[in-house]
Amino acid sequence: MKTTLTLPSPLKGEETETILSVRNLEVCYKSGKKIIKAVNNLSFDIKRGETFGLVGESGCGKSTTARAIIGLEKISGGQIFFDGVQIDGGKKEIHKKIQMIFQDPMSSLDPRMKVSDIIAEGLDVHKLYKSKEERLQKVFAVLKAVGLSADYINRYPHEFSGGQRQRISIARVLIMEPQFIIADEPISSLDVSIQAQIVNLLKQIQKEQNLTYLFIAHDLAMVKYISDRIGVMFNGRLIELATAQEIYDNPLHPYTKSLISAIPIPNPKSERLRKRIIYKPL
Ligand SMILES: Nc1ncnc2c1ncn2[C@@H]1O[C@H](COP(=O)(O)OP(=O)(O)OP(=O)(O)O)[C@@H](O)[C@H]1O
Ligand SMILES: [Mg+2]
Numbered sequence: 414m415k416t417t418l419t420l421p422s423p424l425k426g427e428e429t430e431t432i433l434s435v436r437n438l439e440v441c442y443k444s445g446k447k448i449i450k451a452v453n454n455l456s457f458d459i460k461r462g463e464t465f466g467l468v469g470e471s472g473c474g475k476s477t478t479a480r481a482i483i484g485l486e487k488i489s490g491g492q493i494f495f496d497g498v499q500i501d502g503g504k505k506e507i508h509k510k511i512q513m514i515f516q517d518p519m520s521s522l523d524p525r526m527k528v529s530d531i532i533a534e535g536l537d538v539h540k541l542y543k544s545k546e547e548r549l550q551k552v553f554a555v556l557k558a559v560g561l562s563a564d565y566i567n568r569y570p571h572e573f574s575g576g577q578r579q580r581i582s583i584a585r586v587l588i589m590e591p592q593f594i595i596a597d598e599p600i601s602s603l604d605v606s607i608q609a610q611i612v613n614l615l616k617q618i619q620k621e622q623n624l625t626y627l628f629i630a631h632d633l634a635m636v637k638y639i640s641d642r643i644g645v646m647f648n649g650r651l652i653e654l655a656t657a658q659e660i661y662d663n664p665l666h667p668y669t670k671s672l673i674s675a676i677p678i679p680n681p682k683s684e685r686l687r688k689r690i691i692y693k694p695l
Pocket of ligand 1: 442444449451464469470471472473475476478592631632
């Protein structure tokens with residue numbers, strides 16, 4: 414069954430499965446004299462424990478939406494609720510529960526900092542330990558969770574491969590004990606052979622720690638693999654919202670159809686017959 418885009422008003426977290434509600438979100442940027450509506454009347458709910466995939470072409474407003482949710486972007490309209498509490502306008506305590514993994518681990522990790530300090534940065538900022546020993550133990554625990562050796566704590570980001578660096582980014586987020594993780598194209602900068610490892614690691618951690626994900630990507634194939642439900646964005650708006658399987662089997666919007674038609678089919682015979690559908694908005 415297709416989910417409609419008219420959503421009920423968000424309820425307090427304990428009474429509902431919903432952990433995050435975005436309501437009529439609007440974010441504008443100034444470009445010279447022009448104002449660009451990067452996000453336009455966007456509404457969706459994310460259920461506790463699910464992975465919500467957000468897809469759409471470059472520039473459609475995915476990262477802007479993510480940045481608005483974690484409070485990095487000023488919003489010009491709408492509301493954002495986390496666990497029933499309105500968080501737009503800055504509620505620092507709640508924002509700790511929401512953490513974000515960025516696309517390019519090389520530019521999001523400070524090259525002059527040691528791995529242990531990179532991972533513990535959030536703890537340091539919020540003073541979340543009583544002793545150096547406790548801090549170190551927390552770093553060891555998250556290194557283990559992401560499959561990295563404890564021997565790495567004194568190394569620097571450039572000494573690692575892309576996949577390992579993304580594991581460090583994940584450790585840095587996990588140490589904050591979040592409930593909700595936004596992963597903004599967390600695998601786009603990685604070799605294809607490494608992408609599945611990172612996605613599988615994210616899935617495993619989600620199960621172990623009962624996390625909710627907002628997973629952002631261009632690539633619908635990978636989003637389908639990890640997501641329970643998928644929202645398709647186009648030009649700042651949400652144009653389709655359904656379960657991953659429904660989006661794939663029965664896309665309704667012509668833009669979603671064009672995204673699906675771009676996915677290669679792992680069968681040479683069918684792949685030869687695959688027709689790209691190009692979406693041209695009116
Ligand atoms: N800081 C900014 N100042 C001005 N315009 C911006 C800014 N950040 C984003 N934009 C514009 O807002 C729109 C949405 O950008 P956004 O980065 O959210 O897209 P995206 O879907 O994440 O794209 P990508 O897939 O390339 O990461 C684009 O037109 C972009 O040029
Ligand atoms: Mg982006």
